[in-house]
Amino acid sequence: MFDNFVIPDLLPAAPEIFLAAMAMAILMIDLFVKDSRRTVTFALTQLTLLGAAAIQIYTSDSQITYTFSNMFVDDMMADLLKLFVYMTMIVVMFYSRAYLFDRPEMNKGEYYVLALFATLGMLVMISANNFVTLYVGLELLSLSLYAMVAMNRDSLASTEAAMKYFVLGALASGMLLYGMSMIYGATGTLEITELAEALYQGESNRTVLVFGLVFLVAGLAFKLGVVPFHMWIPDVYHGAPTPVTLLIGSAPKLAAFAIVMRLLVSGLITLAEDWQGMLIILSVLSMAVGNLAAIAQTNLKRMLAYSAISHMGFMLLGIVTGVVGGDVRYAINAYSSAMFYVITYVLTTAAAFGMILLMSRAGFEADQLDDYKGLNKRSPWFAGIMLMIMFSMAGVPFFVGFFAKFSVLQAVVAAGYIWLAIVAVLFSLIGAFYYLRVVKLMYFDAPTDETPIVAGLDMRILISANGIAVAVLGLFPQLIMTLCAFALLRSL
Amino acid sequence: MSNYPLLSLAIWIPIGAGLLVLMTGGDRNAPLARMLALAGAVAGFLVTLPLWMGFDVAQGGMQFVELHGWIPRFNINYHLGVDGISMLFVILNAFITIIVVAAGWEVIQSKVAQYMAAFLIMSGLMNGIFSALDGILFYVFFEASLIPLYLIIGVWGGANRVYAAFKFFLYTLFGSLLFLVAQLYLFFLSGGSFSILDWHKLPIDLGPQIWIFLAFLIAFAVKVPMWPVHTWLPDAHVEAPTGGSIVLAAIGLKLGAYGFLRFSLPIAPDASHELAGFVIALSLIAVVYIGFVALVQADMKKLVAYSSIAHMGFVTLGFFMFSALAIEGALVQMISHGFVSGAMFFCIGVMYDRLHSRQIADYGGVVNTMPKFAALFMLFSMANAGLPATSGFVGEFMVILAAVKFNFWVAFLAATSLILGAAYSLWMYKRVIFGAIANKHVEELTDINGREFAILAVLAICTLWMGLYPQMFTEVMHASVNDLLRHVAVSKIQ
Numbered sequence: 001m002f003d004n005f006v007i008p009d010l011l012p013a014a015p016e017i018f019l020a021a022m023a024m025a026i027l028m029i030d031l032f033v034k035d036s037r038r039t040v041t042f043a044l045t046q047l048t049l050l051g052a053a054a055i056q057i058y059t060s061d062s063q064i065t066y067t068f069s070n071m072f073v074d075d076m077m078a079d080l081l082k083l084f085v086y087m088t089m090i091v092v093m094f095y096s097r098a099y100l101f102d103r104p105e106m107n108k109g110e111y112y113v114l115a116l117f118a119t120l121g122m123l124v125m126i127s128a129n130n131f132v133t134l135y136v137g138l139e140l141l142s143l144s145l146y147a148m149v150a151m152n153r154d155s156l157a158s159t160e161a162a163m164k165y166f167v168l169g170a171l172a173s174g175m176l177l178y179g180m181s182m183i184y185g186a187t188g189t190l191e192i193t194e195l196a197e198a199l200y201q202g203e204s205n206r207t208v209l210v211f212g213l214v215f216l217v218a219g220l221a222f223k224l225g226v227v228p229f230h231m232w233i234p235d236v237y238h239g240a241p242t243p244v245t246l247l248i249g250s251a252p253k254l255a256a257f258a259i260v261m262r263l264l265v266s267g268l269i270t271l272a273e274d275w276q277g278m279l280i281i282l283s284v285l286s287m288a289v290g291n292l293a294a295i296a297q298t299n300l301k302r303m304l305a306y307s308a309i310s311h312m313g314f315m316l317l318g319i320v321t322g323v324v325g326g327d328v329r330y331a332i333n334a335y336s337s338a339m340f341y342v343i344t345y346v347l348t349t350a351a352a353f354g355m356i357l358l359m360s361r362a363g364f365e366a367d368q369l370d371d372y373k374g375l376n377k378r379s380p381w382f383a384g385i386m387l388m389i390m391f392s393m394a395g396v397p398f399f400v401g402f403f404a405k406f407s408v409l410q411a412v413v414a415a416g417y418i419w420l421a422i423v424a425v426l427f428s429l430i431g432a433f434y435y436l437r438v439v440k441l442m443y444f445d446a447p448t449d450e451t452p453i454v455a456g457l458d459m460r461i462l463i464s465a466n467g468i469a470v471a472v473l474g475l476f477p478q479l480i481m482t483l484c485a486f487a488l489l490r491s492l
Numbered sequence: 493m494s495n496y497p498l499l500s501l502a503i504w505i506p507i508g509a510g511l512l513v514l515m516t517g518g519d520r521n522a523p524l525a526r527m528l529a530l531a532g533a534v535a536g537f538l539v540t541l542p543l544w545m546g547f548d549v550a551q552g553g554m555q556f557v558e559l560h561g562w563i564p565r566f567n568i569n570y571h572l573g574v575d576g577i578s579m580l581f582v583i584l585n586a587f588i589t590i591i592v593v594a595a596g597w598e599v600i601q602s603k604v605a606q607y608m609a610a611f612l613i614m615s616g617l618m619n620g621i622f623s624a625l626d627g628i629l630f631y632v633f634f635e636a637s638l639i640p641l642y643l644i645i646g647v648w649g650g651a652n653r654v655y656a657a658f659k660f661f662l663y664t665l666f667g668s669l670l671f672l673v674a675q676l677y678l679f680f681l682s683g684g685s686f687s688i689l690d691w692h693k694l695p696i697d698l699g700p701q702i703w704i705f706l707a708f709l710i711a712f713a714v715k716v717p718m719w720p721v722h723t724w725l726p727d728a729h730v731e732a733p734t735g736g737s738i739v740l741a742a743i744g745l746k747l748g749a750y751g752f753l754r755f756s757l758p759i760a761p762d763a764s765h766e767l768a769g770f771v772i773a774l775s776l777i778a779v780v781y782i783g784f785v786a787l788v789q790a791d792m793k794k795l796v797a798y799s800s801i802a803h804m805g806f807v808t809l810g811f812f813m814f815s816a817l818a819i820e821g822a823l824v825q826m827i828s829h830g831f832v833s834g835a836m837f838f839c840i841g842v843m844y845d846r847l848h849s850r851q852i853a854d855y856g857g858v859v860n861t862m863p864k865f866a867a868l869f870m871l872f873s874m875a876n877a878g879l880p881a882t883s884g885f886v887g888e889f890m891v892i893l894a895a896v897k898f899n900f901w902v903a904f905l906a907a908t909s910l911i912l913g914a915a916y917s918l919w920m921y922k923r924v925i926f927g928a929i930a931n932k933h934v935e936e937l938t939d940i941n942g943r944e945f946a947i948l949a950v951l952a953i954c955t956l957w958m959g960l961y962p963q964m965f966t967e968v969m970h971a972s973v974n975d976l977l978r979h980v981a982v983s984k985i986q
Contacts, residue, residue, distance in 0.1 A: 376647075380517075380606070391639060396665075397632035403563075406628070406672070410566065413676040421676065425669035432665055436642070436658060444646040444654055481565045 009067040012074035014059050015052040015082065016123050022048040023116035030109030038100075038107050045112040046093055049119070053086035062490050066129060070191055073129035077261065077339075077491035080483060081126050081254050084343055088251040088350060089119050094462050095354040096243030098455060102362040106151050106241060115247060118144035122255035129266075131180040131190040134259055138176070138223070141255065142169050145248055149240040161239025168222065168232040176219030182212025183268075192267040199270040210274055216263060217278050224256045226316065227285040230309045234293075237305035242360065242367065245301055246353035249308055250346045257342045260319060265335065265492070272323035279320045280420065286313025287427040294434045301367045303434060304352055307393060310431055311349075315341045317424055318408040321415035330414050332492065336485040337407040343480060344392075344404040344473065351389045351466040358382065358455045358463055372438060374447025382453065383442045385467030392470045394435040395428050400473040407481065497558050498543055499572040499623045502582055503616045506536040506589065510612030513605050522604040526597060529608035533593045536615060537586040543579055549967050552576065552975030554625060554689070562629070566679075568686050571626040576972030577753050577823065578622045580965060581746055584830050585622065588742045589615040592735040594947050595838055599734065599845055600648065607648060611735060614640035618743050622750060627675045627686040630754075631668065634747065638664055641736065641744065649731040656724075656731035663714050663724040671711035674704050678759070692758040692979065695986045698766070705763035708756045709771070715748025718771075718808060719778040722801045729797035730850070734841030737793065741800050741833035746826050749807045753819070753976065757811065761980040768812040775812070776905045778805025783912030787919070792843075792850045795920055796836045799876060802909060803829050809906060810891040813898045814980060819973050820966050821890025827965060828875070828883035828958055835872040835951040839865070842944055843924075846937050852923050856930030861937040866925045868940075868948040873921040875955050877914040883958035884913075 010017060026048065030041045056079060064075040093115065100107040121141030128134035146169065150162035184190055186208040187198040198204060221229040237245050264275050290310025297303040318338025322331040359366035359382075366372075376383040392399030405428065412421045473480065509532020516525040548555060554573030562570040574582060592611050600607045617640070620633035638661055646657035679686055682694045696704070714721045725745075729737050757764050779802050786798035803825065810822025842865060843858070844850055859866040875882035878889075888910065895903035929935050940948070958965060 376603075376606075384514075387639075396639060397635050402632070402635070407566070409673065410676050410679065413673065414680055418673065418677065421673045422670070425673055429662065429666050429669055433658070433662060436661060439642075440646060440654055440657070443643055444657070478563045478565055481563065485565065 008069070009065070011059055012065045012067045013072055013127070015055045016120060016127070018055055019048060019052045019116060019120050019123065022051070023113055023120060026116065027109070027113045030113065033109065035104060035107070038109070041109050041112045042093065042097060045116060046090060048116060049086050049090050049093070053083060053090075056082055056086065064491065066193075068133075070193065071130040071133045072127050073193075074127055075491035076487035078127045078258070080487040081258050081339075082123055084346065085119060085122050085126070085251045085254050088254070088346055089115065089247075091350055091354075091462065091466065092243070092247050092250060094458065095246060095350070095357045098459055099241075099243050099357050099360060103152075105154070108151075111148065111151060114144040114148050118148070118247065119251070122251055125255040126258040128259065128262055129192050131184070131192070134192075134262065135173070135177065135180070137255075138259065139173060141252060142173065145244070145252070148244045148247065149236060151244065152241045155239075155241075157239040158241060161236045164239075165232050165236045172219050172222030172229070175215045175222065179212045179215030179217075179219055182208055182215065186212065192262055195267045196269060199268065202270075209271065213268060213271055213274055214278070216268075217275055217282075220256070220260055220263065221282055224253075224260070224312050224316075225309055226282045226312050227289040227309060228282075230286065230289070233309055234302050234305040237308070238299055238302045242301065242353060242356050242365065246350065246357065249304065249353060250350045253308075253312070253342055253346055257315070257339065261335065264319070265322065265331075269323065269328075273326075276320040276323065279316050283313045283316035283320060284420075284423055286310055286316070287424060291427045291431040291434075294431070297434070298369055299367055300356060300369050300372070300438070301353075303369065303438075304349065307431070307434075308349065310427065311341075311345050311393075314405065314408060314424060314428075315345065317420065318411050321411045321417060324415045330411065332485060332488050333414060334411040335492070336481070336488045337411040339484040339488065340477075340481050341404040341408050343484070344400045347466070347473070348389055348392050348401055348470055351385070351463060351470060352393070354459075354463045354466060355382065355386050355389065358459055359453060361451075361454050369438065369441060370448065372441045373445040373449075375442040377447050378450065379453050381464070385464060386442060387439055388467050388471050390435040390438045392474065394432040396432070398471065398474040400470050400477060403474060403477040403481070496542075498539055499556055499574065499582070499619070500558060501539040502536060502543070502586060502619045503572075503623070505539060505616070506532055506586075506612040506619070507616035509533070509535065510609040510616065513609040513612060516605045519602060519604055522601075525605035525608055526593075529593045529612060530590070532612050533586075533590040533615070536612070537583075537590055540583045540586040540619075543574065544583055544968070547576075547579055547968060549576070550971060552971035555579075557625075562626075566628075566686070567684050568628045569626045570629060571687060572623045572629075573625050574623050575975075576969040577976070578750065580823075580827055580968060581622045581743070581750060582619050584746075584827055585615055585618050585743045588739060588830060588834055591834060591838070591947055591951065592738050594943060595738060595841065596733070596735045597943055599841070603647065607644070607735075610640040610644050611739065614644075614739065618747065621747055625688050627678070627688055627691070629686075630688070631672055631675060635665070635668055637747075641740065644736040645728055645732045648733040648736070651731075652727070653731040656727040659724045660728040663721070667711035667714035667721075670707045674707035678704065688754060688759075694759070695984045696760065698762050698985055701760040701763035701984065702766065705756055705760040705767060708751065708760070709767075712748040712751040712756065713774070715751065716745060716804050716808060717748070717801060718774050718805070719782060719801070720774075722778070722782070725801060726794050726797040729800075729837070730791060730793045734837060734844070737837040737841070738834045741796075741837055742830035745800060745804055746830065749804065749811070749822070749826055752808065752811050757980050758976060760984075762983050762985055764812070764980065765814070768814070771812045772809055772902060775805045775809035776902065778802055779809065779909045780905055780912070783909055783916065786916040787912065789916075790852055792840045792852055792920060792924070793837070795852075795916060796833060796840065796876075799913065799916060800829065800833050802913070803833070806888060806891050806906065806909065809902070810894065813894050813902075814977060815894045815897065816970075816973050816977055817890055818894035818898070819977070820969050821887050821894060823887075823969055823973070824883070824890060824958070824962055824965060825887025828887050828955070831951050831954045831958065832872055832875045832882075832884055835948060835955070836876055838947060838951070839869045839872060842940060847933050852920060854930070855924040855934060856927045857925075857934055858937060859925045860929055861934060862939045864945060865940045865948075868945075868952055869925065870921065871952050871955065872948075873917045875959070877917040878910050881956070881959045883955045883962070886959060886962045
């Protein structure tokens, strides 16, 4: 009965296995932890993430390893993205701590366990080499997030956001599955590397393939949150408790980038002409809608939601410029630019939501733009940090956001799409307006609320470090840029 | 030649001093912040002096070059150097920083440390612009310098400061983003180099040259500013605090003009020749039309702001006549305008501090209560009008002389500036300073104190020095300007 059973090589998936085991263990342990001693759960969660990161570093090599019957792949891109996922999640958990401990009704063990499962989902997505693996990872992430959005169950906005997220998310998953099944129908394989091989032979039915591709792209666009599949983003960002918004807005973008790379680039590169055309439309629409709608917002979380839409649109520019007329010379350059963009975006956006958490206190969410009025008077240091974050998002040097935009734009120009570069910079100009407005509120206006900021020292130090990283990486962006390029060179 | 990285010091000393000043914290430590800022500004100025003393006037190329890898992934280098065109601006900038710190000494009472730090950081960034030889390094300094000025206008500005700050930022950003795209295009055209000096040698067809030129033109025309994209400047000037106006006029406007010489002319010489007529037409509109606009202003700062646009029209006019005399004249005009407009804005600031009005109508007979001030203000008004023996005359005269050779009617229109300049400057002077004492506020005015006198006296010395002995300034430029002209004369089309 077990004749064909071969024990798979577990080493490439060691961090995931560790994380899964620990998540389940923490679920059990937390049953014995009193509500007042939640710090234990918190510490265990952080240790788990650290442990997974350590295992990741220890087991990482520059080879591409397949395991679990080629369903799981471990390459440099996965290693790098996963390390950033762990790092982001550790930071996210630190930022969330004070917020949750101020609100005991939300500070349950489930929060930590769900966060770990969400992380596991992201890791699986990043390493997926099979449609099924990819889908399982995606659902693990999504289901954890649906529950987390509804954590504050007495809040009408949160419940509504969770509902909306769930319904639209399920629809998107359906689309993705539908697209996958079409492609399976055309090529007879679920495995991404085999799929690329099959398409290369060119014997598949093109109509079915392209039909499937449309659904696949629509599903991915949902998950990335790009126009016209962005409807859930503002409501979910706005309605979810801020720590959850922070989680949704940061690390999953890395995973979403990874599945775009796996599906479209590793799997369907032969259809690049087709999906690049679609993504260009999505990208331009996202930059337009994201930047314009952000101007009208009065809520900072909602503004950052629209800003996320526009940033994802900008990031797609890096992905659409990989293949030019069948020429893949610029592929590494383009994809590594997009990867650099996502990583810096996650770093910056984590700091932005971290600021909201820093400013909030029990019974006060600090998510209105007006709550930032006169921050420079209340705390010049944190106003300065927020200033750096906002200018980085606007893409003004010397902050890292500029080099993210720069590297994507150079890929666009290298591919010969100068008009696209001009469109992109014009929308960045519009985008600059609402980031500048936050700076205006902090610096030009008088404070309406003189309450001093209550936040623990750890939070203050961490957010300062995060803000300073935005500036320092802006002065020395070389390291991460090279890492991205190197990782992709070894993975594609 | 010195072995010290003088240009790096000129950039990073003010920035470092700025960060240090920020650390002094709240207004409790304001005296310390002021002293530190002054020390930083003076140190920043002192390190630029060896640039002039050690400068080899016979050499047209880059001097004091520093070259280190910065972002090898895109072949971006930390590449600094100055030639005869840019060297004087580094010194001017460092000098104006001292003036600005001194100008805000007692006037600024809230958030002193941030105010001083913003100016010091901006000063360092602008030194970076003038000495960057790498396109992206230039761009990074160019953009980053918007942030301090945005804050200066917005935090310490007048009633309508928010509007002015946004307009300033977004206008400039618009221009510079297209400039970035053009740079990226050049990067690929040159096979992967961001070195400005490489781009100078790069052959480009006429079509792309024209597009590149236009992208540059938008960026620099906004910054200069040229008609019709000048509208942000009067707003920014009117709302900015005195120090902000001084820096904006003395250095900020020079950045765009400098861009023409460093980017537009040498990188796209054929397009420059092709479109010279267009730029000259815009420049003449600025000189004549904006001159008339200045004449009717009721607000003194607005008047000087419009006169700045007219004077900068002279500069761009000089650049696009492609003769050594015209370009040197334009450069002299730029430096002179740095002294004169800086002083004009400071004078207006002196009056504003006392009366809290910039309206010409609120003044009259100031000479009766502020005689020392009236005398110095006279000198600067005359310099603004281009009176011989002041620095204002030298540049305008050189440009007009070159224009006569170029085309009579261009020269004719340019020369109207001498009449218009005299009209708006002296008419304003007459209405503000002379006549009977207009109201009891004017009667209560006190004359300038020692600090104000010192600032104006130093600027007056500079103005006269440059007016009487411009040789010292022009001899530095000769070799570089001649190199530039030789370069521009050769077509890049292959």
